[in-house]
Amino acid sequence: MPVQFEAFCSGGLVPGWSLIVQGQSNSKDDEFEINFLSESGEIAFHFKPRFSNGTLIFNSFQGSRWGEEEVYNVFPLELKEPFEIEIFSDSEYFHVFIQENKVAQYEHRLKPLASITKVQVLNDLRFPLVELSKKRLYLGDGRL
Template structure:
């Protein structure tokens, strides 16, 4: 297990050991009271985003998407907005063979199918109106 403590946002870091089925990335942080949006991106280098996780408080939804070869894919927005401005949160991204499972504050939020093979994902990026306490990379 590897943990990054109190990283400055925005930040981009390599994912230690890459991703494989059973690996989990957990992000613990706090959402500022006036936050508009933030993004957690699982990237393939600096160009492609395999999984863009983007809470948008003004729209009251969490957009999920991918950015491949210079183009955004189809947005997924179902599930509402379980995150609350001014509160702490925990977001867990678990890699499986066919998709990511996302749990927010210990509850299942969504599954996001792999649009890029998981073994190509090698960086995490967090940007926007959010404070991060811990980013933990763990094996099953």
């Protein structure tokens, strides 16, 4: 798949980084994936929705091999309907939101997080918006 978006995370993926992707799939054969990569090219987080069978796939590629795949059968994406996906990182997990609803969390397998320095979106379709930003974290005790 061709790379549509690539960005580097200054200082690595520290808690608070967020990726937002907006798009629309017109065919069950449309595919895209989102990867958070380390400096050495390992994939810390791989996210791939599969429209063909209605699953969300999560994994990591470390030490020249894929880890154990996590498969979610919750699939809130619909063909020919616009969608928004947000992937947000805190110190323990990648949190995945679709249409502002949390659908999954994926425990960080690659540490330290500062070694995760690049985000790629690969796809067969065009996305009108891909945005990488750093948000302020609410710590639960009133501090930001």
